[in-house]
Amino acid sequence: MAAGLVISAPASGVGKTTLTLALARAWRQRGLNVQCFKSGPDYIDPAFHAAATGRASVNVDSWAMDRGTIAHLVSRGTDADIVLAEGSMGLFDGVAARGVSGTGATADIAEMLGWPVVLVIDPSGQAQTAAAIAAGLRDYRHGVRLAGVVLNRVASPRHQELVRRALNDAGIVVFGALPRHAEISLPKRHLGLVQAEEQAEIGKLIDEAARFVIEHVDLDAVLRSAARWSPQPAANGLNVTPPGQRIALARDAAFSFVYPHMLEAWRAAGAEISTFSPLADEGPDTSADVCWLPGGYPELHAGRIAANAHFRNGLRAFAETRPVHGECGGYMVLGNALTDAEGARHEMTGLLGLETSFAKRRMHLGYRLAALAAAMPGFQAGARLRGHEFHYSTILTQPDTPLAVVHDASGAVIAETGSRRGRVTGTFFHLIAEDR
Template sequence: MIPPGLIISAPASGTGKTTVMLGLLAAFRAAGLVVQPFKSGPDYIDPAFHRAASGRASLNLDSWAMGGAEIAGHIAAAAAADLVLAEGSMGLFDGVARPGETGTGASADLAALTGWPVLLVLDVSGQAQSAAAVARGFATMRPGVTLAGVVLNRVASPRHEALVRAGMEAAGITVFGALPRNPAISVPERHLGLLQAEETPELDAIVAEAGAFVAASLDLQALRAAAGATRLAAQAPRRVTPPGQRIALARDAAFSFVYPHLVDGWRRAGAEILPFSPLADEAPDMDADCCWLAGGYPELHGPALASAGRFRLGLRRFAETRPVHGECGGYMAMGAAIVDRDGHRHEMAGLLGLVTSFEKRRMHLGYRLAELAARIPGHGPGARLRGHEFHYSTILDQPDMPLAHVVDATGEAVPETGSRRGYATGTFFHLIAEAT
């Protein structure tokens, strides 16, 4: 049985919903509850923080890339818990212009699909009773999306809180608590957003502070009572075809990300994951059937990767007879070179001719739909794949054959087609799911 849930959302990014999410996970866990976290949308940083706060793996639920049955399967597989908390992305109704599998990727899609009420985190700095108009608008914007109530964030004083609460009471909006500013629970950032969980040594202290802060300021009992039952029927997760029976998976600070639901799906299908660390100059296991270079931040580790001779030689030998696939950072490390932000060139594995530069930065962000021109591990030619791209690298050279025809969420072609050469393939987008 799927437990009751809440969606933690906000009118916009930067309003404090991650602070509230981490605080609630830690506070409910400290109270003895088993809480299952999820993340709405393609974000790959937040789920690792969710895991640190809850002690459970957090999975992405994406209405643009996933069908309703697939979303229901992921929820059912992970939700043997007392409570579900799903963190939204951006603002509650923010998504792309054209729907994908079940929606536009907006957190409101997930709220409508699951029936979980929304806890709206409002940054009330610079306003008082007017905040109630914002909350009222969110409560009535979309039929099928239920607003449980609000958390008032960045409250300046008791007088300020009283004025905001008066407006909410007049508008019929439930207030579950108020949070003053608290710099002790801010998380450092870099050019792709928050630092990864494993790069934040003070994470345990941040999570503990967030849990105590939220427990002291919000009505946890009322919040648990506000959680709603899901409209979705429990069902088995969609079967994922693994890229191989034995998968050599690059995993360290430079190669840190592949969507958790995919790795879980590979394991459920009977595949064995064989992790290795390029930064530790480890080569992929030669007994593996394929090698998968996860995304991450190779541009921050250029000298180490360039000097990792055993890794580079082992990867090239592996690719002589078996498939090697890279996503984003993994794809760049398979190329000829990476130019870092200071203009220094670092030689990479050379499986592909790709040369990328962070000296000439330009953001590439958005959903991608790709139709494969050639096989990648787990998917044959003609397969249609949905994914997400987020990086700042610029292509200086891309001499190999294109891997796929790739379009964005509006159907416009994008030049980042991926590359293929022999057994080596790579894409700038991270795979989320196969399109129906």
Template sequence: MASRERGQRVLPDGLIISAPASGTGKTTVMLGLLGAYRGRGLTVQPFKSGPDYIDPAFHRAASGRHSVNLDTWAMGADRIAGLAGAASGSDLILAEGSMGLFDGVARAGASGTGASADLSAMTGWPVVLVLDVSGQAQSAAAVALGFARMRPDVTVAGVVLNRVASPRHEALVRFGMEAAGVRVFGALPRRPSIEMPERHLGLVQAEETPELDRIIADAADFVAGHLDLDALRDAARPTRMALGAPVTATPPGQRIALARDAAFSFVYPHLLDGWRRAGAEILPFSPLADEAPSDDADCCWLPGGYPELHGGALAAATTFRDGLRRFAGTRPVHGECGGYMAMGAAIVDKAGTRHEMAGLLGLVTSFEKRRMHLGYRLARLAAPIPGQSAGALLRGHEFHYSTILEQPDIALADVVDANGDAVPETGSRRGFATGTFFHLIAEAA
């Protein structure tokens, strides 16, 4: 049963796949469900709650459709309603949560705290809770019951039991769930062969996973063999909010040279789609292949990624570095996180080796001594960046382990975290070159 709003745009029913905490296996369940339903001939639209630029690529590989981020801290309700329109023409919506179901920031942003529960309350999509039941039995029901009763505006449709040790273990857990009145959609034994790989940031890109097709196929078979797919689909509910207009985003230029390869790929799909909807043309190029930005572009955008893993290759990519310098002599160049670091003077990798970068900015960063920088960011620009004027208020997210060794250039913005506390990573600017450590999600209202 689909919900119909505003003309002919139709949305199917939806579910949110969430968990009490990170690391419980919800991504494996999400990919397995996408693959299993696709194998049944269903068209499933994936979404990702929160500021994640990794999972959407895995979702796309499993579902065959672009996954879209929906973020209640960074996005207003109208923007989320418009982005939800990506599900038009599909048979089912599956949204993957981030962290634990109720985990968000203390101070609400555009339309919530960023918690997956806020997205559930806004959309009306019930939650399927993935529980890691290793090391417990009937006590798992108390966790499920607490989550079900935490917020009256969030419906927990039931649970998936994960990392079950044995049939006896499963029977004990199910006994507790039955006593608590919690629905069980199935139980998954531990299966390390389909768990997603990790790296130094805990993040591996879809294109870097050589066994991705095998992992998705195995996950689909695994989920189909242990979960009640019909019951899960029946538990989905119509989208509660009215659909908004298709979302555009202010593009950084009319013709955008976009760095795009294994070193620079952290960009939110909704931004690229929004730029295209606004009429912009994206011209991808690969710094790792020693390509320079197109001379036909009127701006250059370097997304985040893992330049520190490719320091030697980037330092040797003279065509890229010389071309970027020529470009920045007459037109704006902006970098986010890894792209910002590559625009700087040098990157010191985790082994302590210094790699010379483009030198558009004086920034020198080091991964030799790791320090996590993580959280939402609200930035007031002190100077323009491509597509945004001085004074613009932007919402974004920062996640990296680099340490600033040198940052001699002028600060780009006043930046605070979600609590309103000042953040020292202000970004910097020099001539036509600008950069930030945060990844832009949306313009603030």
């Protein structure tokens, strides 16, 4: 029977991912099977989890997914010795309006699965107040259990002692304290961590994080705090209709933001996926019946994409007879042009009239509920799709027919409606699940 834990924190940027990776690798080095999940809409961290454990990680999301879907996804941890769910943002941070089974908060997953929470606390600039924060998180919501705390970025032995004493007085277990250690800092860019597949030394970095955590954290105590868990049979699977029988999927450093559970659901439904690299000037498989361009970082590679005539011509030829869909960065590449952060304008594929710019960045972030006004690959008009939007591009023009009426999590209508022209469609949000 597997044991489950949630790794969370009071806020973002405290060290959840580093601790999750370090624990996973350290236990794997002991010969344990470790399964990771990511709570919330994050398409980068699961690849780091897979690098640390050797097992695929997927997202679980209480705003976008029902309990049956979550149960189906976590059932892959049945054969693991320890299951770790890494949280997003702070433990209780979600949206104001409830979604399918919660607000998207990590606490929803902890309560739903009955897994205790290991809090990562960064006490920089404070001492005893860290204990007050931990105690507040422990007592905030009935049904969410705190296993203990790992302190991160402790300034000195005296600092550690002050914080430990306060936490002990509050009845909170301290599993360990990590001094500041710049060598295991994961590199970042504007949408989060630099992707695992772009870091040649990621294995060594995770090994160093594991060595550091083994030295400073009581791994046996953390393991004993996990809840023994046997997944309940899921009443349903993912209920995802693939966009086609044979899917040409853009996949490289510019096109990599696609939720792993979506690809698994497509394959489980019998679809075949063939990948191609626009950055390598490859076009979609001509035997495919649909082409899908995920999000990613086209703004970092806009010059190469604009220069790759074989990719652009191949995609245009494909779109003459078969559907093409793009999400976020993929949507931008389907447009007329993309202006990069330096103000240089790059011609894209021109399959849609969309023009976007990163010269004046503005963050667009949040859950999205879209009611399709027209069909897109895999979904008929009228379908309601749940997804997540996260980008810094500004729309300069969006002249095509809107694809959907899109609301944020509060119910407000937003301007990023997506577009359609002929067989080509695109959205700024990344699809997580259909709203059934």
